Amino acid sequence: MALRALLFTVxxxxxxxxxxxxxxxxxxxxxxxxGGNGKAVLDCTGLCGVRCGRHSRPxxxxxxxxxxxxxxxxxxxxxxxxxxxxxxxYTNMTTHNNRTKCP
Numbered sequence: 001m002a003l004r005a006l007l008f009t010v011x012x013x014x015x016x017x018x019x020x021x022x023x024x025x026x027x028x029x030x031x032x033x034x035g036g037n038g039k040a041v042l043d044c045t046g047l048c049g050v051r052c053g054r055h056s057r058p059x060x061x062x063x064x065x066x067x068x069x070x071x072x073x074x075x076x077x078x079x080x081x082x083x084x085x086x087x088x089x090y091t092n093m094t095t096h097n098n099r100t101k102c103p
Contacts, residue, residue: 044069051103054079061103068093068102 044066052061069075071093074086083091083102093101 047075051075065103
């Protein structure tokens, strides 16, 4: 079972950096699950798991990423960088110490 999960994670890491993540594409894709209001429902846990997979402090990263995903409805592709792909909501969110919040 662990081998299957590891293989799935490796496949995702190989595919995600190549695929551009665009909110408009997410909204237009009929295969993405929709909520009662017709808006796309993102799997924040799965997306943040990939995003924080190589972080030195994965629990801290997952907590911050989950908050950012819930508020901004976006998680950038890859394990770091690409923050501008989620727009100003993601890039401008800060902690109480004026540090960037979203990984």
